Amino acid sequence: MSDTAVHIQRLRRVYVWEKPVRIYHWLNVLVLLALVVTGFYIANPLALQSQHEATGKFTMGWIRYIHFAAAYIFFFNFLFRIYWGFVGNKYASWRQFLPISRKFFKEMWYVFRMDILMLKGREHMSIGHNAMAGFIYFLTFVVFLVQCLTGFGLYASTSSWWFPKLFAWVPAMLGGDILTRQVHHWAMWFFILFVVIHVYLVFYHDYVEGRGEMSSMGGGWKFIEEETFTRGHHQTPNPEKAKAQDGPVK
Amino acid sequence: MSNDALPKLPPTYYQEVERKGYSRRDFLGFVTMMAAFMGLEKSAIGQVVKALETKPRVPVIWLHFQECTCCSESFIRSSHPIVADILLDKISLDYSETLMAASGFQAEASMKNTMEKYKGEYILCVEGSVPTAADGVYCMIGGKTSMQILEEAAANAKAVIAWGSCASNGCVQSARPNPTSATPIHKVLKAGVPLIKVPGCPPIGEVMAGVIVHLVTFGKIPELDRLGRPKAFYSKRVHDSCYRRPYYDAGLFVESFDDENAKKGYCLYKVGCKGPSTYNACGVMKWNNGTSYPIQAGHGCIGCSEENYWDNGRLYERASAFAGFGIEANADDLGKVALAATGVAVAAHAIATNVRKHKLIFNLEKEGKQSEKELES
Structure with missing residues (x-):
């Protein structure tokens, strides 16, 4: 408080989001938008064209076509992202998403206190996802899976391709299409709520951290203080380092 | 015998x-x-x-x-x-x-x-x-x-x-x-x-x-x-063999049972037809010596051959019922409430951020302004 001299940070450019991750992200944005909009139409079609003749019209047909095409892109994009979790950089790693270590839970608790309860203290320092975000993304992946299972499950009986038929067990397990459709509809709301919170938090982090959170999904870079490199107190789970630190150091 | x-x-x-x-x-x-x-x-x-x-x-x-x-x-x-x-x-x-x-x-x-x-x-x-x-x-x-x-x-x-x-x-x-x-x-x-x-x-x-x-x-x-x-x-849905299916694909729907569209024989999807979720042969075999079946008579399929059709939502609506929130609640009503609540929470968080993290934000701004001044000179 007392020192009036402004401490000018030296920032280093860090390549956080690799190109495949960025492509995955924006492709996901596009297809999710298409899926939600067409999904709402399919669930409750607008009475826009009741005055028209059926001849030559295929409105619902096209909307459903877009929904199914987007669903295929969504599914394979999702599979690709899982694959990239094993070959991408440490910020893309699957370890960012699974709460399987004590450190992960500790960071989640810390993020909860600092960013949600707004307690005072040293700000946490996560360069990729923080543990809380990682865990929420893990939940989105679970909902992705639910949507793929119920969606292709519903689609299975109308398709003659073997691939959607792989999902035919889903409506059978849920006792029929009625409940499957409802689960598919309920789960859709998760995405809408997620998008609101996600976009807000991107603004939030950009605002309170000043590291270029918002633009990072464009160019892939975040701007990290020089000190972080020397002090090394950022909280990104690093398996190699964690193993080494499991010894007497910690 | x-x-x-x-x-x-x-x-x-x-x-x-x-x-x-x-x-x-x-x-x-x-x-x-x-x-x-x-x-x-x-x-x-x-x-x-x-x-x-x-x-x-x-x-x-x-x-x-x-x-x-x-x-x-x-x-x-x-x-x-x-x-x-x-x-x-x-x-x-x-x-x-x-x-x-x-x-x-x-x-x-x-x-x-x-x-x-x-x-x-x-x-x-x-x-x-x-x-x-x-x-x-x-x-x-x-x-x-x-x-x-x-x-x-x-x-x-x-x-x-x-x-x-x-x-x-x-x-x-x-x-x-x-x-x-x-x-x-x-x-x-x-x-x-x-x-x-x-x-x-x-x-x-x-x-x-x-x-x-x-x-x-x-x-x-x-x-x-x-x-x-x-x-x-x-193995086929009632929807797949429905003679009104072309109206569905065209996006032409009965909005209420007594409207012009109902008279024209448009698709009954929006008045709750469960044909798209129901597996049966009604559309092909029909009833009463092949005379008719519910959809042909102007009434949507109620999904009577599907499990739990009696509890899974209402008969005259497509909306997804939300179990545990009463028969009047559907997924979209609940979703809108959740969306509004999320909006309020986000706004509250934004305000709290500016109050609680005031110093942090102030310092960031100060740092940024200082750099901006140095560029000027």
């Missing part, structure tokens, strides 16, 4: 057909119709004819539990007279509470007789669900609970057919809160007895006949889907 009078080898189906006064032409017409309904190839018609000519009648015990007898009604109104006359009247009915001549002690004796005499050969048809609450006292016949009767009758049956939605899924009497614990029979039966589910409230008469003809002709149960229903009749 009492069971005691039965000869060692019961008459074949064709003998019964002849005895009843039907011509060979009627018989072949019946077989062709059945083969077509079952989705058999033309070459299989001969197989069916031969089976019905040579195979002795299969004894059938038809049990009624918690139900309304609409399945029996549907069956005896099957379009072809031979269905009612031969399959039901003559072949089966060693025991059927609704249609047998015997009553009381005689009836029970008749069932016991069939079960002993045709051990492992008879087909057990079950209409209705089994109440399991309070040890099954909610459905008792001849001093026994339906649970006991079913267990006894199923033990030595060749196959069990669950007629209708009650026996297949529980139907309306198993709707929440299900006071009698009405249970579909597959949850009560011991594993090992082949079970065919023929859901519908009621199922189509010709479908019921088709299942029996298949059992008789091939001596084994028809190919079943994952839910245990015969694929021949339950």
Whole structure:
């Protein structure tokens, strides 16, 4: 408080989001938008064209076509992202998403206190996802899976391709299409709520951290203080380092 | 005909057909119709004819539990007279509470007789669900609970057919809160007895006949889907064979039952038609001698052959009901509330951020402004 001299940070450019991750992200944005909009139409079609003749019209047909095409892109994009979790950089790693270590839970608790309860203290320092975000993304992946299972499950009986038929067990397990459709509809709301919170938090982090959170999904870079490199107190789970630190150091 | 009078080898189906006064032409017409309904190839018609000519009648015990007898009604109104006359009247009915001549002690004796005499050969048809609450006292016949009767009758049956939605899924009497614990029979039966589910409230008469003809002709149960229903009749959605489907694809819908669109015969999707979620053959086989079916009569499908159709949302709406939030809540209402709550939470968080992290933000700004000034000079 007392020192009036402004401490000018030296920032280093860090390549956080690799190109495949960025492509995955924006492709996901596009297809999710298409899926939600067409999904709402399919669930409750607008009475826009009741005055028209059926001849030559295929409105619902096209909307459903877009929904199914987007669903295929969504599914394979999702599979690709899982694959990239094993070959991408440490910020893309699957370890960012699974709460399987004590450190992960500790960071989640810390993020909860600092960013949600707004307690005072040293700000946490996560360069990729923080543990809380990682865990929420893990939940989105679970909902992705639910949507793929119920969606292709519903689609299975109308398709003659073997691939959607792989999902035919889903409506059978849920006792029929009625409940499957409802689960598919309920789960859709998760995405809408997620998008609101996600976009807000991107603004939030950009605002309170000043590291270029918002633009990072464009160019892939975040701007990290020089000190972080020397002090090394950022909280990104690093398996190699964690193993080494499991010894007497910690 | 009492069971005691039965000869060692019961008459074949064709003998019964002849005895009843039907011509060979009627018989072949019946077989062709059945083969077509079952989705058999033309070459299989001969197989069916031969089976019905040579195979002795299969004894059938038809049990009624918690139900309304609409399945029996549907069956005896099957379009072809031979269905009612031969399959039901003559072949089966060693025991059927609704249609047998015997009553009381005689009836029970008749069932016991069939079960002993045709051990492992008879087909057990079950209409209705089994109440399991309070040890099954909610459905008792001849001093026994339906649970006991079913267990006894199923033990030595060749196959069990669950007629209708009650026996297949529980139907309306198993709707929440299900006071009698009405249970579909597959949850009560011991594993090992082949079970065919023929859901519908009621199922189509010709479908019921088709299942029996298949059992008789091939001596084994028809190919079943994952839910245990015969694929021949339950592999397509009502939606897929609906004559109003072009209106659906065009995006033309009935908005309310008395509007202009309803008169034009547009798709009933928006007034709650469950055709897109319902697997049945209504659109193809239709009802009452192929006269019509609900959608043709201007009413949406209610999904009567689907599990839990009575609790899964309302009949005249597509909206997804949200269990646990009352019958008036649907997923979208809840979603909008959640969305508003999220919006409020986000706004509150934004305000809190500016208050609680004021110093942090202030320093960042100061740092940024300082750099900006240095660039100026």
